[in-house]
Amino acid sequence: MTVIDPRVPQSAFDRVVAGALPRSLFDDLALGLLLSLGVLILLTFPNYGIIWDEEVQRTYGLLLLDYYGSGLRDLSAFDYDNLYLYGGGFDMAAALLERVSPLGAYETRHLLGGMVGLLGMAGTWRLARLIGDERTGFFALLLLALSPAYYGHMFSNPKDIPFACGMIWCLHLSALILRELPRPRWGLVLGFGIVLGLTLGTRIGGVLAVFFLGAAVLGHLGRVAALRGGFAPAARQAAAIALRLLPALPVAWIVMILAWPWAHLDFLNPVRAFLKFSAFPWPNEVLYGGRWIPADDLPATYLPTMLGLQLPELLLAGLVAAAWFGFRALVRPPLVVDATRRLQVGLVALAAVFPVAYALVSHPVLYNGFRHFLFVLPPLAIVAALGFDRLWAAVADNRSRLRARLLALPFTAAVVAQVWTMAALHPYEYVYYNRLAGGIAGAEWRYELDYWGAAxxxxxxxxxxxxxxxxxxxxxxxxxxxxxxxxxxxxxxxxxxxxxxxxxxxxxxxxxxxxxxxxxxxxxxxxxxxxxxxxxxxxxxxxxxxx
Structure with missing residues (x-):
């Protein structure tokens, strides 16, 4: 605990680095950052180009509206390319807005995409604040906002950013449910079902949200069995939890088929889509390490390598700090442990690590960096924020202003440098490579840059x-x-x-x-x-x- 001598005058900066200001300051900073990002989106969304996915996605949204407008008789949306394998929630919303928007069709889509991305940032802040504190929430929001891969895709990517937004809100609701086990409020269960349905209505990979929640519930049941001396109490709780959470599934199904009507034409269609995406064909080559390699022949290390080269150094540093403090907690467990919070942290860590680990093992077809794995960025930002928060607390507890400044000053400098880099790249933030790759100049002719053709x-x-x-x-x-x-x-x-x-x-x-x-x-x-x-x-x- 930091002790401040009231007789010694202190600057606001000294009080911040020493952790002495009220934690609500970080809520104010987070809200200010969200507001600033909203204004920035409104000012800059016309600057973004049309990527090569957008025309077909826009047509798909219009065809889905035709399906509903014809009384479910016009089935042309389900014969259009392979788009029927995806949910059309975002595309239908954009098509509806297009009818009333004073902007052009694609400008309307870009504004909507920016706002959906901002909603994902808000979900990241809320979840980090829930499992950490106000400071953790601010750090997570800042780290995600400074991630060019996330920010740069917000405006034009009609699938991956809406999916990432849905997944982080599913995780947030899952963390709230964990806090109220074995009988979470019906409002939470209903909310989880709605958000899960919207996420599945974007991409069938939303089933991962069910897996993450299920794994966390199993952890809870294991703790119940350990504390109550047997599996019988855990089995009774398991039955009670299942009955409580089961209504979320039909709610999710109804919402999903509204956004993805192809799923309703045949009960097994979602299963077919899931199996299709497990080995999705893409007969093109990817520039990797200076060589053009067929997408189905990329090395298993492609995804973690691209994450290592395209995530900002600040976020990578936070992940290193989180790994260190996590290892210390395993070796020397704290005397007082909030078991629910540990489950919540495990839930987020699983969401950050499992998809990447699964890709390493299963070796699916990957291409264009990690754009299909953008949904891991919000939980990664939260894990990194936990690392920085723990580091901040360790420095502040030391009562040394010098050590506190040694953390605050380089952190601030790194933030300023990252903001400058993203501003210089605008509106092509997504082509960013970090200093490990030598920036985009070092990545040229070695890795893909503007693969969307936004320029x-x-x-x-x-x-x-x-x-x-x-x-x-x-x-x-x-x-x-x-x-x-x-x-x-x-x-x-x-x-x-x-x-x-x-x-x-x-x-x-x-x-x-x-x-x-x-x-x-x-x-x-x-x-x-x-x-x-x-x-x-x-x-x-x-x-x-x-x-």
Whole structure:
């Protein structure tokens, strides 16, 4: 416990690093950060490009609305590509908003995605605050907000960020349920069922939320058996808990089929989707370690390697601290143990570690970094926050201001550096690599960067400006500029005026708009008239092909 001599004047900074300010300060900081992030989303969502997944996802959402609008007779949504394997909750919500939004279709989707990502951050804060304290909650929120992979995907990724948001709120409700075992409130059970249904209505992998809760309940039952001297009391509690939690499943099923009506056409369809995703085919190659490797032939270490290279150093440091203090707690257990909190921490740790460990063992088809595992970032941020919180407490208990500053100053410097890096990458935060990889300059030609083709928006705007300047500042309405896009055509053409026409062959084009994925920009010769660059790395180019 830190003792402060009231006769000695102290600055606010000294009181913060010594842990002497009221814990509610960290709640104020967290709420201020959430509000600031909300404002930032409102100001910057138009800056994000259209990724190559978005057009089909938007069409899927519109087709699902047609299904409901036709009285469940129009089944075209279930023949559209392979999208029927996914739930359409986000896509239907975006399609509904599109009908009333004054913004464009994709701008509406990006704003909605940003707000869903912010909701996931709020869930991370609440869960970290529940299993730790106010300081832990603030640290977790800050670490997740400073994770470029999470923040950069919020606006354009229509599957992985909504799924991550659903999973963290499932974990939060699970932690609340654990606190009230064996008879949690019906409101918690109902809430868990609703959120679980929405998560399953995004991706069938939401069954992991049931597994995580089930594992934590088993831990609770093991403690009951140990304390009461036998399995009979644990068995009676198990029956009571099962009866209490069972109503969550039909609630989840109803919500799921509303968001994913294909699941209702056949009772076994969700099982088919789960088995399909266990070995999902993707007949493309992935740039890894400087070599293009088939996605189904990547080494088992691909996922942990990409996490190690793309997570911010600050978050990695928090995970190291958490691992150290966790090891110490196993070797030298504390005298006073809050068993429920230990279960809650175990629940979050399991959610952070199990998916990665399972991928190491099962070796599924992986690609494009860890975008399909973005849902592990919120629990990882919470585990790292627990590590920093424990480190902070250890330093504050030492009564040494120097040691407290030795922690606070580099932590603050790391936060400022990470904010600057993300601002410099904007709006391509998701291409971030940490210093272990040498930044994105060190990752160039070794790992994938703008695999979504998001930079084509900025390249298209640069082309529009170039042609307008070439014509004295204005393009005539009768003029026609032929464009070939190496990448997803919509990612560029959506941002160009109607005078620009898409052509199917580069020989017919006046200009090339190209991403740099797989060296596509080198396949056609022409004068480079615009480039999209970050930290010296070219993400997209515009070439004049007329000569």
């Amino acid at each position: 084509l928006r900025e390249a298209a705007l640069a082309l529009d400006e170039y042609v307008a300047n070439e014509r004295g500042g204005r393009i005539g309405t009768a003029e026609r500029v032929r464009v070939f896009v190496c990448g997803h055509p919509t990612s560029a053409m959506y941002f160009l005026p109607p005078q620009f026409r898409l052509v199917g062959e580069p020989e017919q084009a006046d200009f090339l708009v190209s991403w740099t994925q797989a060296g596509c920009n080198f396949t056609m010769f022409g004068q480079v008239v615009a480039e999209v660059r970050r930290f010296g790395v070219t993400l997209a180019v515009v070439k004049d092909l007329r000569e």
